[in-house]
Amino acid sequence: xxxxxxxxxxxxxxxxxxxxxxxxxxxxxxxxxxxxxxxxxxxxxxxxxxxxxxxxxxxxxxxxxxxxxxxxxxxxxxxxxxxxxxxxxxxxxxxxxxxxxxxxxxxxxxxxxxxxxxxxxxxxxxxxxxxxxxxxxxxxxxxxxxxxxxxxxxxxxxxxxxxxxxxxxxxxxxxxxxxxxxxxxxxxxxxxxxxxxxxxxxxxxxxxxxxxxxxxxxxxxxxxxxxxxxxxxxxxxxxxxxxxxxxxxxxxxxxxxxxxxxxxxxxxxxxxxxxxxxxxxxxxxxxxxxxxxxxxxxxxxxxxxxxxxxxx
Amino acid sequence: xxxxxxxxxxxxxxxxxxxxxxxxxxxxxxxxxxxxxxxxxxxxxxxxxxxxxxxxxxxxxxxxxxxxxxxxxxxxxxxxxxxxxxxxxxxxxxxxxxxxxxxxxxxxxxxxxxxxxxxxxxxxxxxxxxxxxxxxxxxxxxxxxxxxxxxxxxxxxxxxxxxxxxxxxxxxxxxxxxxxxxxxxxxxxxxxxxxxxxxxxxxxxxxxxxxxxxxxxxxxxxxxxxxxxxxxxxxxxxxxxxxxxxxxxxxxxxxxxxxxxxxxxxxxxxxxxxxxxx
Numbered sequence: 001x002x003x004x005x006x007x008x009x010x011x012x013x014x015x016x017x018x019x020x021x022x023x024x025x026x027x028x029x030x031x032x033x034x035x036x037x038x039x040x041x042x043x044x045x046x047x048x049x050x051x052x053x054x055x056x057x058x059x060x061x062x063x064x065x066x067x068x069x070x071x072x073x074x075x076x077x078x079x080x081x082x083x084x085x086x087x088x089x090x091x092x093x094x095x096x097x098x099x100x101x102x103x104x105x106x107x108x109x110x111x112x113x114x115x116x117x118x119x120x121x122x123x124x125x126x127x128x129x130x131x132x133x134x135x136x137x138x139x140x141x142x143x144x145x146x147x148x149x150x151x152x153x154x155x156x157x158x159x160x161x162x163x164x165x166x167x168x169x170x171x172x173x174x175x176x177x178x179x180x181x182x183x184x185x186x187x188x189x190x191x192x193x194x195x196x197x198x199x200x201x202x203x204x205x206x207x208x209x210x211x212x213x214x215x216x217x218x219x220x221x222x223x224x225x226x227x228x229x230x231x232x233x234x235x236x237x238x239x240x241x242x243x244x245x246x247x248x249x250x251x252x253x254x255x256x257x258x259x260x261x262x263x264x265x266x267x268x269x270x271x272x273x274x275x276x277x278x279x280x281x282x283x284x285x286x287x288x289x290x291x292x293x294x295x296x297x298x299x300x301x302x303x304x305x306x307x308x309x310x311x312x
Numbered sequence: 313x314x315x316x317x318x319x320x321x322x323x324x325x326x327x328x329x330x331x332x333x334x335x336x337x338x339x340x341x342x343x344x345x346x347x348x349x350x351x352x353x354x355x356x357x358x359x360x361x362x363x364x365x366x367x368x369x370x371x372x373x374x375x376x377x378x379x380x381x382x383x384x385x386x387x388x389x390x391x392x393x394x395x396x397x398x399x400x401x402x403x404x405x406x407x408x409x410x411x412x413x414x415x416x417x418x419x420x421x422x423x424x425x426x427x428x429x430x431x432x433x434x435x436x437x438x439x440x441x442x443x444x445x446x447x448x449x450x451x452x453x454x455x456x457x458x459x460x461x462x463x464x465x466x467x468x469x470x471x472x473x474x475x476x477x478x479x480x481x482x483x484x485x486x487x488x489x490x491x492x493x494x495x496x497x498x499x500x501x502x503x504x505x506x507x508x509x510x511x512x513x514x515x516x517x518x519x520x521x522x523x524x525x526x527x528x529x530x531x532x533x534x535x536x537x538x539x540x541x542x543x544x545x546x547x548x549x550x551x552x553x554x555x556x557x558x559x560x561x562x563x564x565x566x567x568x569x570x571x572x573x574x575x576x577x578x579x580x581x582x583x584x585x586x587x588x589x590x
Contacts (some may be wrong), residue, residue: 072480078416088406
């Protein structure tokens with residue numbers, strides 16, 4: 001990993017004595033895209049707010065670009081950060097362009113960027129319309145454009161694709177990809193795990209204020225130890241034969257009412273069954289491997305965390 | 313981050329926030345609506361204020377100001393409180409506050425910027441409203457009358473700014489908009505209605521024996537009463553026509569003292585709001 005852009009160490013935050021973030025340590029480097037996943041109330045947004053210096057951590061240290069967030073020089077660091085909150089209403093009486101110009105002034109950014117950014121998020125036709133006339137998706141795109149103001153080197157995006165249509169989501173991730181190639185570090189909170197699965201370098205999973213797991217998607221899948229599923233469709237009259245072959249290979253077939261056979265296998269054994277299936281390909285109409293999704297992995301880690309907390 | 317380090321206080325950012333607030337109030341026609349309300353009431357009072365005594369038409373500036381003072385004591389605080397009560401808590405509920413605080417803007421710059429923008433809207437509405445009423449009234453005024461009227465407009469402006477400071481303080485303290493609304497209404501009732509009634513009640517109950525010594529000073533604890541006293545003592549013809557306002561102790565009714573107290577009512581709540589919002 002290159003130089004750390006974000007360094008979080010043993011951070012604790014309590015509201016009215018109740019801990020909402022508990023001993024979180026985390027870091028990420030330049031050009032990394034990190035997904036932050038967790039149930040509602042897991043502490044993700046609170047962690048973002050502490051990273052931005054909006055609220056103070058009760059314990060621990062948060063350092064961005066080498067500067068402590070509560071330090072005197074952090075104000076300067078804020079220029080290099082783009083933030084998109086989960087719920088943002090912006091200003092109904094301003095147009096999209098006026099909104100961006102307002103944020104450009106506050107960020108000491110070049111106002112000439114505003115039109116370019118609006119074009120980048122697909123709002124060039126609506127830039128002079130009042131924000132009150134914008135749809136939810138258009139507001140979200142305007143919020144994203146605001147986050148991109150001043151060419152930020154760190155982007156903190158909280159549920160960034162909320163309310164976006166599929167095309168806008170595609171555009172959003174294209175822009176993220178460009179920013180990543182330019183060296184920006186991106187941390188995004190999302191409930192849409194399938195959406196971010198192939199778009200993040202690492203994933204950090206939070207549950208009940210703790211960081212319960214972090215790593216690449218492959219690492220987290222391995223640690224979770226979830227099985228894969230072979231979904232086998234036998235040709236007419238071959239069901240019994242397929243069932244016997246699967247059994248003789250040491251696996252347990254489950255026949256669905258539609259005749260399709262599902263075989264659950266541990267991840268390391270999935271190739272062994274593939275060899276068995278390949279040997280009877282004449283009897284099969286189709287066979288596909290369903291590996292555990294990021295959602296399965298996330299739920300597994302979360303359940304383990306909740307169970308160990310209850311046990312403690 | 314190759315730019316030079318930012319100084320502690322940046323007026324450029326304060327003015328950007330103030331300009332946004334001002335534009336917002338202009339766009340939603342708040343400034344126009346309030347100016348029209350002030351102008352309409354001022355003109356109605358100027359022409360029909362003497363109707364009870366069977367006279368319709370322009371009266372003396374002193375009489376007009378006396379009637380306008382009674383109106384402004386109710387109206388100006390209410391409008392100022394409505395303008396500022398959600399300045400901070402409303403932004404928080406809309407999710408914009410976190411976004412603003414994530415930018416290179418300090419909390420003090422944000423709050424002062426907001427206050428200045430709202431104050432500009434209130435000031436322009438007050439000056440335009442009462443100023444527009446001056447046009448037809450000016451024909452019947454001599455210089456002394458004009459001074460009385462301008463003093464009324466200036467003190468009404470200060471009264472508005474004082475209640476705007478209180479509203480912004482409420483906005484930083486309240487946990488949500490509903491509570492802020494309740495607190496703003498309570499402040500209005502407290503300062504405009506309950507305070508004077510309570511003071512009168514104490515005076516009457518004590519038959520003036522003890523309370524008369526401190527009651528005049530107690531008026532300074534209410535910006536609405538300070539405003540009333542400024543305008544009552546500004547015109548000899550009015551002194552006898554007001555109740556509590558005429559209680560004011562000698563030495564404390566000097567215009568400079570009263571304006572200083574009213575200015576303190578602007579600065580102190582705003583200072584408390586800044587301290588609370590840190």
